Amino acid sequence: MPDSPALEITGLVKRYGDRAVVDGLDLVARAGQVTAVLGPNGAGKTTTVECCEGLRTPDEGSVRVLGLDPATSARDLRPRVGVMLQDGGLPTGVRALDMLAHVARMYASPRDLGELTERLGLGSFGRTTVRRLSGGQRQRLALAAAVVGRPEIVFLDEPSAGMDPQSRRAVWDLVRELRDEGVAVLLTTHLMDEAEDLADHVVVVDHGRVVAQGSVGALLAAADDRTLQLQASPGLDTAALARALGDGLTVDEHVAGTYAVTGTVTPRTLAALTGWLAEHDELATRITVGRRTLEDVFLDLTGRDLR
Numbered sequence: 673m674p675d676s677p678a679l680e681i682t683g684l685v686k687r688y689g690d691r692a693v694v695d696g697l698d699l700v701a702r703a704g705q706v707t708a709v710l711g712p713n714g715a716g717k718t719t720t721v722e723c724c725e726g727l728r729t730p731d732e733g734s735v736r737v738l739g740l741d742p743a744t745s746a747r748d749l750r751p752r753v754g755v756m757l758q759d760g761g762l763p764t765g766v767r768a769l770d771m772l773a774h775v776a777r778m779y780a781s782p783r784d785l786g787e788l789t790e791r792l793g794l795g796s797f798g799r800t801t802v803r804r805l806s807g808g809q810r811q812r813l814a815l816a817a818a819v820v821g822r823p824e825i826v827f828l829d830e831p832s833a834g835m836d837p838q839s840r841r842a843v844w845d846l847v848r849e850l851r852d853e854g855v856a857v858l859l860t861t862h863l864m865d866e867a868e869d870l871a872d873h874v875v876v877v878d879h880g881r882v883v884a885q886g887s888v889g890a891l892l893a894a895a896d897d898r899t900l901q902l903q904a905s906p907g908l909d910t911a912a913l914a915r916a917l918g919d920g921l922t923v924d925e926h927v928a929g930t931y932a933v934t935g936t937v938t939p940r941t942l943a944a945l946t947g948w949l950a951e952h953d954e955l956a957t958r959i960t961v962g963r964r965t966l967e968d969v970f971l972d973l974t975g976r977d978l979r
């Protein structure tokens with residue numbers, strides 16, 4: 673069926689001891705789309721991806737990858753699925769390009785190794801053993817190994833973590849190309865610009881559940897679409913300022929002297945703000961009204977506490 677999803681997760685639960693780290697998660701990823709899974713540390717993203725890869729067995733719910741259960745159809749899925757694990761998951765004692773060539777030989781119609789080596793810049797460290805590679809080099813090699821077999825669906829767990837900007841761009845280009853070739857790409861990331869740039873569909877996970885999903889545009893549209901940032905003396909009375917702004921707005925001093933106003937920002941908000949500053953003889957060095965970003969939406973959804 674052309675419309676059936678490449679990945680369908682329904683009511684997934686995964687427990688460690690009596691703690692459900694994935695707790696009733698539903699997710700669909702489609703061919704020819706990049707689906708980005710965002711979530712704070714420990715939200716359950718990697719565990720979910722590992723259930724899709726057949727590396728973990730769900731306690732409840734179902735996972736279907738290309739219509740098959742990864743827990744029981746590993747052999748059928750292996751040639752059709754690409755996997756890039758968070759820790760690389762590569763053998764460490766072999767040379768980088770020997771390893772890639774070895775992986776390529778396991779597939780019927782692998783990508784051109786020269787082209788893949790060139791576009792991910794693997795040549796400069798091709799003869800180095802995997803254990804001696806830098807973090808970013810290892811990531812690039814792991815990505816090459818994930819896509820060399822022309823998979824129909826590819827799981828990329830934080831693909832550009834630790835990469836320099838040049839490598840990140842190369843990775844993003846490759847992901848776009850995979851999408852255009854009709855591959856279903858599921859990636860996890862902490863980089864909001866990565867999700868904004870690449871994702872057709874964003875899924876925000878917190879405490880093992882989906883708390884929001886949609887296109888980047890839809891997620892931004894569903895939120896109050898303006899932000900107000902202020903730079904002034906540190907230690908202003910944020911509660912008093914919030915009362916003066918009214919309309920249920922809140923004010924936080926995230927960094928000393930930098931304040932963020934959260935809520936629906938209107939022209940009246942700006943007037944009230946400058947009035948309050950004048951009343952308190954406070955000269956702001958900068959007032960910025962901007963569009964909300966995916967990071968603003970993410971923090972609204974998942975809170976500002978460290979995990």
Ligand SMILES: Nc1ncnc2c1ncn2[C@@H]1O[C@H](COP(=O)(O)OP(=O)(O)OP(=O)(O)O)[C@@H](O)[C@H]1O
Nearest residue numbers: 688689693711712713714715716717718719720758
């Ligand atoms: N083998 C395990 N045994 C016990 N707890 C585990 C195990 N693997 C993961 N966990 C716990 O499950 C929770 C979810 O971990 P997971 O790696 O899925 O989160 P994540 O969303 O990928 O986080 P990050 O963004 O930090 O990569 C964490 O609290 C983690 O400590």
